[in-house]
Amino acid sequence: MSNPVRVGHKQTLMGRLQHGQDLLEALTHLCYEEGITLGRVTAIGAVQKAGVAFYDQKEREYRRIEFDRPMELLSLTGNISMKDGKPFIHAHITLGDPCGSVHGGHLDTGTVVYACEYEIHAYSGPELDREYDEATALALWNL
Ligand code: ZN
Numbered sequence: 001m002s003n004p005v006r007v008g009h010k011q012t013l014m015g016r017l018q019h020g021q022d023l024l025e026a027l028t029h030l031c032y033e034e035g036i037t038l039g040r041v042t043a044i045g046a047v048q049k050a051g052v053a054f055y056d057q058k059e060r061e062y063r064r065i066e067f068d069r070p071m072e073l074l075s076l077t078g079n080i081s082m083k084d085g086k087p088f089i090h091a092h093i094t095l096g097d098p099c100g101s102v103h104g105g106h107l108d109t110g111t112v113v114y115a116c117e118y119e120i121h122a123y124s125g126p127e128l129d130r131e132y133d134e135a136t137a138l139a140l141w142n143l
Pocket of ligand 1: 090091092106107
């Protein structure tokens with residue numbers, strides 16, 4: 001068991017993304033622009049289509065799932081840390097279909113914003129880097 005890092009709350013940014021932006025790329029770009037390297041991100045809204053991933057633990061690889069239709073963005077929750085020297089967002093999304101059923105997964109590129117309101121909570125604290133983890137074949141925090 002590794003020790004957690006202790007972080008402090010620096011500031012919160014509230015805003016909205018533009019219609020047609022790629023959800024993951026736009027949030028990541030925002031972190032670059034604002035110099036946010038540690039934090040948490042949440043968002044709600046709607047997407048025109050979505051690309052998520054499911055991690056197959058047996059094959060040790062992500063399987064992509066496409067939703068090529070409008071969906072409600074019921075919830076996006078994720079964290080911001082560093083990977084390969086750059087801010088990196090790891091986020092999961094929950095999507096609602098017209099019947100109220102829920103789908104979702106690990107947020108991937110190809111998720112296109114219809115409307116999106118986000119909050120980014122920037123933290124102060126030690127740099128948190130991702131590196132390859134042998135047990136899972138994932139890029140996990142090097143704690
Ligand atoms: Zn994930």
